[in-house]
Amino acid sequence: MSGVIIVWAVTIAQIFLVGAMACALLRLARGPRAQDRVLGFDALYVAAMLLVLTIGIRTGSTIYFEAALVISLLGFVSTVALAKFLMRGEVIE
Amino acid sequence: MNPFADLPVWVALIVGFFLILGSGLTLLGAIGLVRFESFYQRVHAPTLGTTWGAGGILLASMICFSALQSRPVMHEVLIAIFIVVTTPVSLMLLVRAVLYRDRIEGSGDVPSFEPTRDASQEAQPPHGKA
Numbered sequence: 001m002s003g004v005i006i007v008w009a010v011t012i013a014q015i016f017l018v019g020a021m022a023c024a025l026l027r028l029a030r031g032p033r034a035q036d037r038v039l040g041f042d043a044l045y046v047a048a049m050l051l052v053l054t055i056g057i058r059t060g061s062t063i064y065f066e067a068a069l070v071i072s073l074l075g076f077v078s079t080v081a082l083a084k085f086l087m088r089g090e091v092i093e
Numbered sequence: 094m095n096p097f098a099d100l101p102v103w104v105a106l107i108v109g110f111f112l113i114l115g116s117g118l119t120l121l122g123a124i125g126l127v128r129f130e131s132f133y134q135r136v137h138a139p140t141l142g143t144t145w146g147a148g149g150i151l152l153a154s155m156i157c158f159s160a161l162q163s164r165p166v167m168h169e170v171l172i173a174i175f176i177v178v179t180t181p182v183s184l185m186l187l188v189r190a191v192l193y194r195d196r197i198e199g200s201g202d203v204p205s206f207e208p209t210r211d212a213s214q215e216a217q218p219p220h221g222k223a
Contacts, residue, residue: 002099003098003105006105006168013112023127024126024139027126027135035191036135042139043126043138046139047123049147053150054116060167072175073175076183079187080182080183085199
């Protein structure tokens, strides 16, 4: 019983998160200016990190936690670098 | 079959509730990202996914692994703290960069540079020597 509940909840959550990633990807492809693409990328990596966490819940292994941590770290660094690039035209001055 | 078969039902219900809450809020934020009109409205929407979206899924993960391993599993707090600290920093940097770009281009929907106090003092005519 509880196995069925968790598997169905994880499946619905994964469908929602894939929908969120599709919306972020749409904004990333369509965004009128560069900042909209950066914002879409930011939402995209957050949704991807949450999707990796739900895969970890489904398989019951804690390996996926490290992958999610690495995704969130690299996503933060890349968003900051892209914002810096939009401000100055170069990343390292 | 799966490792969750011997969990109590109320734990499974709580885990499922937080999973669907978190992913549903993330989906709402992403739909807002597509549907809002201007950039300054759009920048608010994905923060729904980084506050309660990430919070709900991390809570579900913590509860699920704590029940599976029969001990408190707290390492998801690391991701939660990291997300909570880094999202305002990155979005503030992005919005300040965009505000700078809009002001340089002189578009009408953002306020222009305010004259600072030093600039107004420099603009005064210098005192002549009597």
